[in-house]
Every structure is written in C-alpha cells, then in structure tokens.
Amino acid sequence: MNPKPHPFTLRQLQYVVALADVLNFREAAERCYVSQPSLSAQLAQIERALGVRLFERDKRRVILTPAGRAFVRQARLILREADALVEIAHRFGDPFSATLHIGVIPTISPYLLPKLTPVLREAYPRLSIRWIEEKTTAILRDLHAGHLDAGLLSLETEVGDVDAEVIARDPFMLVLPRTHPLAATTDALQTEKLAGVTVFVLQEEHCFGEQARTLCAKTNAHIDAFRATSLTTLVQIVANGEGVTLIPAIAVAHEVTDPQLCVRAFAEPAPARTIALVWRKSYPFDAALREIADTMRRAYPRPVLDREPLASATGAGSE
Amino acid sequence: MNPKPHPFTLRQLQYVVALADVLNFREAAERCYVSQPSLSAQLAQIERALGVRLFERDKRRVILTPAGRAFVRQARLILREADALVEIAHRFGDPFSATLHIGVIPTISPYLLPKLTPVLREAYPRLSIRWIEEKTTAILRDLHAGHLDAGLLSLETEVGDVDAEVIARDPFMLVLPRTHPLAATTDALQTEKLAGVTVFVLQEEHCFGEQARTLCAKTNAHIDAFRATSLTTLVQIVANGEGVTLIPAIAVAHEVTDPQLCVRAFAEPAPARTIALVWRKSYPFDAALREIADTMRRAYPRPVLDREPLASATGAGSE
DNA sequence: TCGGGTTCATAGCTATATTCTATCACAATA
DNA sequence: TATTGTGATAGAATATAGCTATGAACCCGA
Incomplete structure (x- = not known):
C-alpha cells in the first residue's frame, strides 16, 4: 500500500515548525533541545529531499517561502495527529480504557x-x-x-x-x-x-x-x-x-x-x-x-x- | 511548543499499518521492502516505547489488540496526512502552483x-x-x-x-x-x-x-x-x-x-x-x-x- | 574602519539506530 | 517424522543524527 518511505521524519517536521515559529535557527534548535547545526542539517536534508526551499534565509533574516507556509500548516496538523496517537496509545496502556x-x-x-x-x-x-x-x-x-x-x-x-x-x-x-x-x-x-x-x-x-x-x-x-x-x-x-x-x-x-x-x-x-x-x-x-x-x-x-x-x-x- | 520527540517514527507507523493489513510479519516486511527481523524489531520497539501491545501473536496467528485497532486507525490517518504533505511540497516544486x-x-x-x-x-x-x-x-x-x-x-x-x-x-x-x-x-x-x-x-x-x-x-x-x-x-x-x-x-x-x-x-x-x-x-x-x-x-x-x-x-x- | 557579537552553514567525528544475514524454537501439515 | 511456515533472536554492517569547532557574512558601536 505504501511502498516508499516518507522523505521526512516527524522530528524534522518538529524542526520545521519550531523554525517557522521563531524564525531563528539557534532559538528553534534550543526549543528542540538540539544544537543549531543539527537543526540546520536536518532542514537542509528535508529541503533537498523535497526539492523545495521552505525558508528563505539571507544571513540576516529567515522567512517562510510560499511553499514553506503551506508545508508548515500541514506539518502542524500532522504533529497534532501524532500527539493524538500518543494519547490513544497511552489511554490503552490502561486496558480499562x-x-x-x-x-x-x-x-x-x-x-x-x-x-x-x-x-x-x-x-x-x-x-x-x-x-x-x-x-x-x-x-x-x-x-x-x-x-x-x-x-x-x-x-x-x-x-x-x-x-x-x-x-x-x-x-x-x-x-x-x-x-x-x-x-x-x-x-x-x-x-x-x-x-x-x-x-x-x-x-x-x-x-x-x-x-x-x-x-x-x-x-x-x-x-x-x-x-x-x-x-x-x-x-x-x-x-x-x-x-x-x-x-x-x-x-x-x-x-x-x-x-x-x-x-x-x-x-x-x-x-x-x-x-x-x-x-x-x-x-x-x-x-x-x-x-x-x-x-x-x-x-x-x-x-x-x-x-x-x-x-x-x-x-x-x-x- | 513540542519539546519532547515522538516515541515513534513515520516508518514505524508504516510497518504497523502494513502488518495490520496482512497480519503476517514476512509479508508485511516484503511490502515495506525490509527484512522480516527488521519489522519485528521496529514493532517490538514501538510497543516497548508505548508500553502497549498492539498485536497479539501466538506463533500461528497475528491479530490486533483493542489498543492496536485504535492505534492503526489513527496511524492510517497520519500517514494519509503525511502523503498529503509530500503532495503539497511537490506541488510547490512547481512554483506556479x-x-x-x-x-x-x-x-x-x-x-x-x-x-x-x-x-x-x-x-x-x-x-x-x-x-x-x-x-x-x-x-x-x-x-x-x-x-x-x-x-x-x-x-x-x-x-x-x-x-x-x-x-x-x-x-x-x-x-x-x-x-x-x-x-x-x-x-x-x-x-x-x-x-x-x-x-x-x-x-x-x-x-x-x-x-x-x-x-x-x-x-x-x-x-x-x-x-x-x-x-x-x-x-x-x-x-x-x-x-x-x-x-x-x-x-x-x-x-x-x-x-x-x-x-x-x-x-x-x-x-x-x-x-x-x-x-x-x-x-x-x-x-x-x-x-x-x-x-x-x-x-x-x-x-x-x-x-x-x-x-x-x-x-x-x-x- | 575595525573589532565584538550576531547570523546560518560546513566539516569531521562519534554514538546510536536501523538494517541485514543467519539461525532458533515452535506449530501445522504431509 | 520430515517439511514448511511462523515470529523471535544474535551479531555484524551500515546509515543516521547528533555533537563540537569553525567559517563566512552581516550588524553595530567605538
């Protein structure tokens, strides 16, 4: 049904969303509890994998591209659903639920x-x-x-x-x-x-x-x-x-x-x-x-x- | 906003869904283009991470637990949304979209x-x-x-x-x-x-x-x-x-x-x-x-x- | 105009995670 | 009883994601 793996991971989506929130690599990395280069690398990888630039970065400022705006919107949705999945699993950790x-x-x-x-x-x-x-x-x-x-x-x-x-x-x-x-x-x-x-x-x-x-x-x-x-x-x-x-x-x-x-x-x-x-x-x-x-x-x-x-x-x- | 990483990856969700589809490790692994032990290992890991048994397996047959049923339903939803995200990104790969x-x-x-x-x-x-x-x-x-x-x-x-x-x-x-x-x-x-x-x-x-x-x-x-x-x-x-x-x-x-x-x-x-x-x-x-x-x-x-x-x-x- | 202090990107290394092959233990079947 | 098929396990190989250190461009204040 789903033969090919997804070109991104949930963690990468978190990085993208965090970066979209604060528009600053260092701060976004902090929020994700990783180093700034790690976040840079993951973002570069996801952009390379998709062939689309999500953020426009020109040394002084980071802003979303149109593609990035649409991407982040959907990414937030997915992360919310993933949270719901964790919630579901934990509720069943209690078999009486x-x-x-x-x-x-x-x-x-x-x-x-x-x-x-x-x-x-x-x-x-x-x-x-x-x-x-x-x-x-x-x-x-x-x-x-x-x-x-x-x-x-x-x-x-x-x-x-x-x-x-x-x-x-x-x-x-x-x-x-x-x-x-x-x-x-x-x-x-x-x-x-x-x-x-x-x-x-x-x-x-x-x-x-x-x-x-x-x-x-x-x-x-x-x-x-x-x-x-x-x-x-x-x-x-x-x-x-x-x-x-x-x-x-x-x-x-x-x-x-x-x-x-x-x-x-x-x-x-x-x-x-x-x-x-x-x-x-x-x-x-x-x-x-x-x-x-x-x-x-x-x-x-x-x-x-x-x-x-x-x-x-x-x-x-x-x- | 989302400080802690998710306890599962999209790939693991694919494995779970594939297994729920065919209820057979070897076949599910084939569909995911990995070896059967890899799928076993990933499934074991996700179950351990969640503290919930998703599949009931007794040598001869594999079936979903109640938790597994709910989990798979939500997992399918997430994978669909993830596919939509790929679609969005690719549409923007064509900037005229x-x-x-x-x-x-x-x-x-x-x-x-x-x-x-x-x-x-x-x-x-x-x-x-x-x-x-x-x-x-x-x-x-x-x-x-x-x-x-x-x-x-x-x-x-x-x-x-x-x-x-x-x-x-x-x-x-x-x-x-x-x-x-x-x-x-x-x-x-x-x-x-x-x-x-x-x-x-x-x-x-x-x-x-x-x-x-x-x-x-x-x-x-x-x-x-x-x-x-x-x-x-x-x-x-x-x-x-x-x-x-x-x-x-x-x-x-x-x-x-x-x-x-x-x-x-x-x-x-x-x-x-x-x-x-x-x-x-x-x-x-x-x-x-x-x-x-x-x-x-x-x-x-x-x-x-x-x-x-x-x-x-x-x-x-x-x- | 010259340093400090930013920014994000890059390089090289390490630890972890994922996957592989080979094999086992068990059950059903012939 | 031998064979086939199941899922689980072991150990090695590989891929990935992480780190620190550093680089290049930029801003700002002296």
Missing part, C-alpha cells in the same frame, strides 16, 4: 446483561463494552479470528483451548402448569421424576437446548418434537399445553410471569450450566479480563423466583 | 489588474495571486518583512535593494478642459509649455503625486494647494475647474470619460513612470517571478485614448 467486543449467547444475554451493565459501567467508567449476541459456535469462531476479545457462554459445550473464568453456576429449573402432577409438592425434585414426562426443549443450535436434551435422555423424559427458538417461546408453549420445560434459573424472573405456571428446583446435585467468561490464551490483557470476570461474578444476581409456591425452595437450590 | 501575495500601488491597481488577471489565469492555471493594494512604502515594508512575495510599483521612487523586472513605461498625460489654451493644437506637447499653468496633483503619499510635483517644479508649473487622494478626484476637479492635471497613460481610458475634457501627450523625452515587478534579492522563486513579469509585460495594454482629438498622437506617445 479500551472498547471490548464480547460475544454472549442468547440464553444469557437478555437476563444477565441488564444486571451486569450498570455495575461494569460504574466499576470501569472508561471501559466500553460492545456486546455481540451469537450462538456458542459463532462466538468461538469470531473469538479465534480475533473479532471478539472475549465470550460469555456456558462451559458445558466444548469451548476448545481458551482461558476461562467461571462467573456462576446456573441451575436448571422445571417450568410446569400448576395443574401438572409434578407441581403437587414443594420439595426439591429428583431428576428421576422426569421419566415419561413430555418436555419441550430449545433448538439444538442453542447450547442450552443441547444440555436439556442430554438431561432428558439420561432421565428417560419424552422430548417433544417441537424445537423452540427462544426461552420465551418455550414457556409460552408450556403455559398453553400440557408439557413441561427446562429453563436456566437466571431466566425465571423474566420469563415465568404467567400465574398458571409454577417453577420447581431440582435436588442436588441439580443439573446446571456453568456461565463463564472465556478468551484466547494469547490475549494480552488477560489480567484485565480476569478482573472484569471477577466483577461480573460479584454482580451476578441471586435469581428472584417470586412465582409461588416454590420461591424459597428454588432460592436455596440456586446456589 | 503557489499562492503569491503581491502588493500593488493604487495608481496601477484599478487600471492594470483587470487586464492582467485573465491573462495570468490562463498562463498559470494553478497559480493563485492575492493582490494587496497599498502605497509604495507599505509594500516595501511588507515585502522585506516576508508578508509579500512581490510588489508591482513604480521604479521612480526609491525601492532599495531588490530585484526588479520592468513591465512597462507609463507616460504622463495632460488632462485639460477643451477650452484650455493648451488644448488648441494636436502636436505632442513640450513640457516647457506647462510653465505658469495651474496643475492639480495627488497627495505626496502616492508615488505618482510625488513624481508629478517634481515635474511641475522642473517646468515652473503652478501646483494647486489641493491634494487629491485619487486619480478619479483629480480628473473631476479639472472637469469642473480651470486647471489641468497629469495622469498616467494607463489610467486615461478609465478616468477620462467627460466629453468636456481632452488629453494630450508630451513630446519625447516624455515624462513617464516605470512600472516594474520587484522582489527581495533572496526570494527563492525569482525565476518564476521573472517569467510572470514577462507575461505581464506582454499582457500590458496599449493605452486606448479614445478622447478626441488626440487619440492617435497619444497612442504613439505611449510606447
């Missing part, structure tokens, strides 16, 4: 980001985070391509060779109609009770859908053929039908609002996913990400499960 | 510039001339201060140590009422005929006023106490009074429009002023000014003196 691109999966994004964002904004006022909502595979691809700085996702799917910091354990909750047999007790539920029950799950592309299907297979639950594209859809189906569904605890407060539904936690060891912040092993600002992950961990909300009758039981189960 | 500031005296400006401007514009399409109308002393002052590149004035006043190129000889013409005794013949006038005649002249600040007074003193003409501030005023006075006045031939066509007036030329050696382009001896683009002066000389108008009865006589006298 960057703009981070972080991928986040759709089954986390709408429930967690509204809680995290204000906390992060307060903790790192100069940090700007651009969230990109994608499924796990796309996040990992973009992460390794360098388009993302980090990803916020579940560790239960294969994430490959990355560094990770766990944010929280997010247990699975059972969402079911009040009228469903499993809604009868308030005890923590054994997963074996799912056997034979009709369960609606997410599309396989969602990692949470994959996890739910695995759990159902292990417990001999019956997986309905319908594949929802979002947790919202999933809950709607249950509210209008006779099946049940699994959703992450983090989503309960926002998704389960229908009074015909109730929510039950599983007995320990409850099925759960592990939410983590991940990044490339070679990422240079890993220390900053570790600290940010720590802040996220502390900001992670206690799930609020105000759908009776199981609020207290699930509250205990979620930790 | 400059903007020249040329001072011109008020007794030349309104009559000559309208004729010169279109010719100069056509001859030097990339040259832009900014005309500054001032009296001779101000022009010479600004010329030596470097605020003007050249001056267009009369050599009959002291112009000091400058280089000059003569544009034209501009003879003095006598403007007088038709009814005046000197209007009786069509012959070229001997200056001695002015003896005893009442002559109106310009203010002394105008060099033409000074010249006219000198001529009057030599020919024993009577100088009226009134001092006009412009040639227009001067001609108006003559049209309404009983005196005569002297104006430069170049001004006749524009100023002498009253049919009650007529114009007479002087016999050779006729009094005249010498219009010239002058500039500092140290001016770097003197060759260009010489050529421009030559173009001005050829563009100099034959005075059109269509005030009868002396049109033909003065036409001859003006060369």
Whole structure:
C-alpha cells in the first residue's frame, strides 16, 4: 500500500515548525533541545529531499517561502495527529480504557446483561463494552479470528483451548402448569421424576437446548418434537399445553410471569450450566479480563423466583 | 511548543499499518521492502516505547489488540496526512502552483489588474495571486518583512535593494478642459509649455503625486494647494475647474470619460513612470517571478485614448 | 574602519539506530 | 517424522543524527 518511505521524519517536521515559529535557527534548535547545526542539517536534508526551499534565509533574516507556509500548516496538523496517537496509545496502556467486543449467547444475554451493565459501567467508567449476541459456535469462531476479545457462554459445550473464568453456576429449573402432577409438592425434585414426562426443549443450535436434551435422555423424559427458538417461546408453549420445560434459573424472573405456571428446583446435585467468561490464551490483557470476570461474578444476581409456591425452595437450590 | 520527540517514527507507523493489513510479519516486511527481523524489531520497539501491545501473536496467528485497532486507525490517518504533505511540497516544486501575495500601488491597481488577471489565469492555471493594494512604502515594508512575495510599483521612487523586472513605461498625460489654451493644437506637447499653468496633483503619499510635483517644479508649473487622494478626484476637479492635471497613460481610458475634457501627450523625452515587478534579492522563486513579469509585460495594454482629438498622437506617445 | 557579537552553514567525528544475514524454537501439515 | 511456515533472536554492517569547532557574512558601536 505504501511502498516508499516518507522523505521526512516527524522530528524534522518538529524542526520545521519550531523554525517557522521563531524564525531563528539557534532559538528553534534550543526549543528542540538540539544544537543549531543539527537543526540546520536536518532542514537542509528535508529541503533537498523535497526539492523545495521552505525558508528563505539571507544571513540576516529567515522567512517562510510560499511553499514553506503551506508545508508548515500541514506539518502542524500532522504533529497534532501524532500527539493524538500518543494519547490513544497511552489511554490503552490502561486496558480499562479500551472498547471490548464480547460475544454472549442468547440464553444469557437478555437476563444477565441488564444486571451486569450498570455495575461494569460504574466499576470501569472508561471501559466500553460492545456486546455481540451469537450462538456458542459463532462466538468461538469470531473469538479465534480475533473479532471478539472475549465470550460469555456456558462451559458445558466444548469451548476448545481458551482461558476461562467461571462467573456462576446456573441451575436448571422445571417450568410446569400448576395443574401438572409434578407441581403437587414443594420439595426439591429428583431428576428421576422426569421419566415419561413430555418436555419441550430449545433448538439444538442453542447450547442450552443441547444440555436439556442430554438431561432428558439420561432421565428417560419424552422430548417433544417441537424445537423452540427462544426461552420465551418455550414457556409460552408450556403455559398453553400440557408439557413441561427446562429453563436456566437466571431466566425465571423474566420469563415465568404467567400465574398458571409454577417453577420447581431440582435436588442436588441439580443439573446446571456453568456461565463463564472465556478468551484466547494469547490475549494480552488477560489480567484485565480476569478482573472484569471477577466483577461480573460479584454482580451476578441471586435469581428472584417470586412465582409461588416454590420461591424459597428454588432460592436455596440456586446456589 | 513540542519539546519532547515522538516515541515513534513515520516508518514505524508504516510497518504497523502494513502488518495490520496482512497480519503476517514476512509479508508485511516484503511490502515495506525490509527484512522480516527488521519489522519485528521496529514493532517490538514501538510497543516497548508505548508500553502497549498492539498485536497479539501466538506463533500461528497475528491479530490486533483493542489498543492496536485504535492505534492503526489513527496511524492510517497520519500517514494519509503525511502523503498529503509530500503532495503539497511537490506541488510547490512547481512554483506556479503557489499562492503569491503581491502588493500593488493604487495608481496601477484599478487600471492594470483587470487586464492582467485573465491573462495570468490562463498562463498559470494553478497559480493563485492575492493582490494587496497599498502605497509604495507599505509594500516595501511588507515585502522585506516576508508578508509579500512581490510588489508591482513604480521604479521612480526609491525601492532599495531588490530585484526588479520592468513591465512597462507609463507616460504622463495632460488632462485639460477643451477650452484650455493648451488644448488648441494636436502636436505632442513640450513640457516647457506647462510653465505658469495651474496643475492639480495627488497627495505626496502616492508615488505618482510625488513624481508629478517634481515635474511641475522642473517646468515652473503652478501646483494647486489641493491634494487629491485619487486619480478619479483629480480628473473631476479639472472637469469642473480651470486647471489641468497629469495622469498616467494607463489610467486615461478609465478616468477620462467627460466629453468636456481632452488629453494630450508630451513630446519625447516624455515624462513617464516605470512600472516594474520587484522582489527581495533572496526570494527563492525569482525565476518564476521573472517569467510572470514577462507575461505581464506582454499582457500590458496599449493605452486606448479614445478622447478626441488626440487619440492617435497619444497612442504613439505611449510606447 | 575595525573589532565584538550576531547570523546560518560546513566539516569531521562519534554514538546510536536501523538494517541485514543467519539461525532458533515452535506449530501445522504431509 | 520430515517439511514448511511462523515470529523471535544474535551479531555484524551500515546509515543516521547528533555533537563540537569553525567559517563566512552581516550588524553595530567605538
């Protein structure tokens, strides 16, 4: 793109500008902390390289030529921009002044980001985070391509060779109609009770859908053929039908609002996913990400499960 | 103003941008026509100097850090501006691409510039001339201060140590009422005929006023106490009074429009002023000014003196 | 008109910076 | 396992930018 080197250096531009300011070689040299001959030599070189005389000097007085006037104007602009570049670099010397691109999966994004964002904004006022909502595979691809700085996702799917910091354990909750047999007790539920029950799950592309299907297979639950594209859809189906569904605890407060539904936690060891912040092993600002992950961990909300009758039981189960 | 040197060179910026373009050290080095270790070394140095890692490199892949993204963006800007600076300098390598500031005296400006401007514009399409109308002393002052590149004035006043190129000889013409005794013949006038005649002249600040007074003193003409501030005023006075006045031939066509007036030329050696382009001896683009002066000389108008009865006589006298 | 005190330019040397070639260590690929 | 390709490193060669000392032209005051 830029095959040939520039015929001048930034330092030479400084010399030219300094000389234009004071129109006196000795004084200009002083301001640049070099000797007068050095400044003379550099000026001579730049004029020779350009084939243009920038200053008219006749022993007694130094003044700008028309070419010099135009040159100095542009040179000042360049030096200002170069100063700005130094400023930019130094701002990034503080990694919390960057703009981070972080991928986040759709089954986390709408429930967690509204809680995290204000906390992060307060903790790192100069940090700007651009969230990109994608499924796990796309996040990992973009992460390794360098388009993302980090990803916020579940560790239960294969994430490959990355560094990770766990944010929280997010247990699975059972969402079911009040009228469903499993809604009868308030005890923590054994997963074996799912056997034979009709369960609606997410599309396989969602990692949470994959996890739910695995759990159902292990417990001999019956997986309905319908594949929802979002947790919202999933809950709607249950509210209008006779099946049940699994959703992450983090989503309960926002998704389960229908009074015909109730929510039950599983007995320990409850099925759960592990939410983590991940990044490339070679990422240079890993220390900053570790600290940010720590802040996220502390900001992670206690799930609020105000759908009776199981609020207290699930509250205990979620930790 | 800018005491400390910049922590990077333009060349290093080129390296960084080239590397950001191809994300491969060897290829980037090739594009910059240096060896790969040189590029590695320069990149390492700039990162060390800034204390910021611009590229993340893990043996297999090179990608930009957030800092690197911001840095490269600004670096591209700077390199573009630097290219523009080279362009500016080269354009001035052709001195006919400059903007020249040329001072011109008020007794030349309104009559000559309208004729010169279109010719100069056509001859030097990339040259832009900014005309500054001032009296001779101000022009010479600004010329030596470097605020003007050249001056267009009369050599009959002291112009000091400058280089000059003569544009034209501009003879003095006598403007007088038709009814005046000197209007009786069509012959070229001997200056001695002015003896005893009442002559109106310009203010002394105008060099033409000074010249006219000198001529009057030599020919024993009577100088009226009134001092006009412009040639227009001067001609108006003559049209309404009983005196005569002297104006430069170049001004006749524009100023002498009253049919009650007529114009007479002087016999050779006729009094005249010498219009010239002058500039500092140290001016770097003197060759260009010489050529421009030559173009001005050829563009100099034959005075059109269509005030009868002396049109033909003065036409001859003006060369 | 003759020195001091300016000005900017030049010369010769030195230290630093930049670049080169050659090579290494590592990872992916065949 | 051998090969190819990556970026980093080492040490020598070169180029650059810096310095001091000095020169030539000019101004100014004695």
